Amino acid sequence: MATTTDPLLEEIQGPTPGQLLRRRVFGHHGLMIGGGLVALLVVVAILAPVLAPHDPYAQSLLERLQPPVFLGGSWEHPLGTDHLGRDYLSRLIYGARVSLMIGVIAALISGLIGTAMGVAAGYFGGRVDMVVTFLINVRLAMPVVLVALAVVAIFGGSLQVVIIVLGLLLWDRFAVVMRASTLQVRGREYVAAARAIGCSTPRIVLTEIMPNIVNNLIVVVTLEMAHAILLEAALSFLGLGVQPPTPSWGLMVSEGKQMMLFEPWLVMIPGIVLFLLVLAINLMGDGLRDVTAPENRS
Amino acid sequence: MSDATTPVLELRNVSKVYTIRQGLFAERKSLRAIDDVSLKVERGGVLGLVGESGCGKSTLAKILLGLETPTTGEVLIDGEPVGAQDRRKLARRIQPIFQDPYSSLNPRKSIADIISLPLRVHGIGDAASQDKAVREILDIVGLPARVMNSYPSQMSGGQRQRVAIARALIMKPEIVICDEPTSALDVSVQSQILNLLGELRREFGLTYLFISHNLAVVEHLATRVAVMYLGRIVEEASVAGLFDHARHPYSQALLESVLTPDPALGVPDTQLGAAYPNPIAPPSGCHFHPRCPKALPQCSSVAPRPLTTADGRIECHLFDEEKAEPATA
Numbered sequence: 001m002a003t004t005t006d007p008l009l010e011e012i013q014g015p016t017p018g019q020l021l022r023r024r025v026f027g028h029h030g031l032m033i034g035g036g037l038v039a040l041l042v043v044v045a046i047l048a049p050v051l052a053p054h055d056p057y058a059q060s061l062l063e064r065l066q067p068p069v070f071l072g073g074s075w076e077h078p079l080g081t082d083h084l085g086r087d088y089l090s091r092l093i094y095g096a097r098v099s100l101m102i103g104v105i106a107a108l109i110s111g112l113i114g115t116a117m118g119v120a121a122g123y124f125g126g127r128v129d130m131v132v133t134f135l136i137n138v139r140l141a142m143p144v145v146l147v148a149l150a151v152v153a154i155f156g157g158s159l160q161v162v163i164i165v166l167g168l169l170l171w172d173r174f175a176v177v178m179r180a181s182t183l184q185v186r187g188r189e190y191v192a193a194a195r196a197i198g199c200s201t202p203r204i205v206l207t208e209i210m211p212n213i214v215n216n217l218i219v220v221v222t223l224e225m226a227h228a229i230l231l232e233a234a235l236s237f238l239g240l241g242v243q244p245p246t247p248s249w250g251l252m253v254s255e256g257k258q259m260m261l262f263e264p265w266l267v268m269i270p271g272i273v274l275f276l277l278v279l280a281i282n283l284m285g286d287g288l289r290d291v292t293a294p295e296n297r298s
Numbered sequence: 299m300s301d302a303t304t305p306v307l308e309l310r311n312v313s314k315v316y317t318i319r320q321g322l323f324a325e326r327k328s329l330r331a332i333d334d335v336s337l338k339v340e341r342g343g344v345l346g347l348v349g350e351s352g353c354g355k356s357t358l359a360k361i362l363l364g365l366e367t368p369t370t371g372e373v374l375i376d377g378e379p380v381g382a383q384d385r386r387k388l389a390r391r392i393q394p395i396f397q398d399p400y401s402s403l404n405p406r407k408s409i410a411d412i413i414s415l416p417l418r419v420h421g422i423g424d425a426a427s428q429d430k431a432v433r434e435i436l437d438i439v440g441l442p443a444r445v446m447n448s449y450p451s452q453m454s455g456g457q458r459q460r461v462a463i464a465r466a467l468i469m470k471p472e473i474v475i476c477d478e479p480t481s482a483l484d485v486s487v488q489s490q491i492l493n494l495l496g497e498l499r500r501e502f503g504l505t506y507l508f509i510s511h512n513l514a515v516v517e518h519l520a521t522r523v524a525v526m527y528l529g530r531i532v533e534e535a536s537v538a539g540l541f542d543h544a545r546h547p548y549s550q551a552l553l554e555s556v557l558t559p560d561p562a563l564g565v566p567d568t569q570l571g572a573a574y575p576n577p578i579a580p581p582s583g584c585h586f587h588p589r590c591p592k593a594l595p596q597c598s599s600v601a602p603r604p605l606t607t608a609d610g611r612i613e614c615h616l617f618d619e620e621k622a623e624p625a626t627a
């Protein structure tokens with residue numbers, strides 16, 4: 001705390017919050033590694049048509065179950081081929097699109113629902129809060145996997161159905177976290193000052209509350225992305241998610257499981273990339289929380 | 299509508315009752331944060347509102363700002379009821395300065411954004427004139443123009459409070475509610491901010507409601523003082539009158555606490571023995587009787603009635619017998 005008597009002589013201390021954030025981001029190894037891996041997979045997914053050596057759907061019964069190069073295969077199919085002779089690397093690359101699309105869109109839908117509910121509950125309190133809390137409890141009482149299985153069993157499995165079902169199911173954590181964050185920020189004096197200035201409620205929520213809780217939102221987004229990606233893999237593995245021949249990592253594990261004892265790499269390769277993607281997203285989320293937490297406390 | 303005699307700010311029998319529930323299944327209890335308060339502030343005057351922490355000062359401030367609605371009673375500004383006024387119009391006449399400059403500035407916004415917000419919300423001027431207005435007001439509150447691009451986290455408590463003052467004054471309000479504007483600041487900075495508030499009042503002809511838990515802070519700035527205890531105004535008098543001979547035993551205790559070694563630090567030590575009562579279950583009769591050194595038999599059963607004195611009002615049985623003649627202490 002400054003003790004100088006003339007405020008004109010007092011220097012403005014330290015970096016701006018933006019500079020501080022940048023400094024912390026680049027000093028955080030977990031965030032850099034996780035963020036880097038996620039960024040790499042995003043680029044791979046976007047550039048899939050350019051990067052994939054083969055058509056992921058092209059079957060060739062003559063080239064079935066070729067091993068990857070590191071197990072004595074050829075460079076023609078660096079990661080080998082599956083039981084229908086489709087290039088495994090190309091399917092893996094296109095599978096990244098499915099996983100990321102599901103992760104991003106499901107997290108977006110549930111994020112919108114959960115944030116709207118949580119912020120409304122936290123800001124308005126009273127009856128709104130009671131209704132939202134009730135809905136959260138109802139949602140928490142429903143087992144996600146069973147509900148998803150039932151819905152997919154009724155409407156049939158497809159990418160769209162899986163995305164919508166997950167989007168409509170995974171909003172609970174958004175609502176809980178956003179409600180708590182809003183409650184915390186709502187009581188700050190700058191919110192009272194904004195109201196005394198005559199700001200409208202939407203303006204207060206968007207410009208005074210949201211910027212101060214968006215860091216918590218980002219952390220939940222990463223968690224739920226990873227959650228959705230794993231759920232899609234699980235649903236696809238059970239045959240109730242993305243349907244063949246769409247290349248999905250969960251489906252690839254499922255299709256490889258018959259040959260797991262003889263060709264274990266069929267299961268291990270998609271399993272490992274799935275693991276890496278979820279790990280990377282979680283590292284990124286943890287990192288983002290670390291990096292934004294100190295400001296949150298001040 | 300308003301003439302020279304209309305008080306710029308007036309409260310008529312204002313009460314605020316909060317309903318609180320401790321725990322999910324606990325029964326609802328009511329907490330009377332403000333209890334039948336009537337006050338007037340003359341144009342250009344400074345009313346000091348003093349009382350211990352939790353007595354309802356901030357609640358009163360929020361009611362005046364239109365942030366809370368009174369349960370009963372009404373607030374008038376220039377003779378017009380506040381309830382009938384548009385929130386945005388009200389905002390141009392009355393502005394707050396809050397206690398904690400670490401919480402009153404949005405950490406995500408630059409200083410220029412914070413100070414210009416009132417102008418932008420009310421659509422006053424274009425970007426260029428708003429920028430000019432921010433520079434002017436920064437100069438007035440004693441901050442260099444280069445702080446415009448800084449953020450609150452880069453500033454000291456005193457600087458932040460100057461920013462909060464600039465934001466409150468940029469729309470040239472008539473009334474400023476200062477809710478303990480110095481109690482979160484370093485002792486060395488407190489007097490700077492108090493002096494600044496005094497200068498600004500003279501320069502812009504402002505009317506202040508100046509809230510503090512410390513009588514010493516109020517002495518320099520206020521023209522009149524109201525002493526609050528558990529939501530009620532127990533004594534109201536001119537500054538000279540109250541500091542010369544405080545009548546109410548609570549006012550006297552507050553005055554004595556000012557004379558303790560370091561009154562600027564924290565809540566004054568009132569040396570009243572018994573702790574501050576629970577506002578959910580206030581003591582019977584006169585709320586102050588359990589702590590009052592001069593309590594009479596009737597104090598614990600009968601609530602004292604408001605009495606008019608030579609320069610104000612008082613609620614105390616000690617003076618009721620004298621039929622509110624000016625007490626010769």
Ligand SMILES: Nc1ncnc2c1ncn2[C@@H]1O[C@H](COP(=O)(O)OP(=O)(O)O)[C@@H](O)[C@H]1O
Nearest residue numbers: 316318331350351352353354355356357358577
């Ligand atoms: N929103 C609220 N809900 C319930 N009780 C409140 C609320 N705001 C204030 N109170 C209670 O009202 C009383 C007065 O509080 P406050 O006006 O903040 O006092 P002061 O500013 O004098 O310290 C306290 O007992 C406080 O607990």
Ligand SMILES: [Mg+2]
Nearest residue numbers: 352355356478
């Ligand atoms: Mg207060």
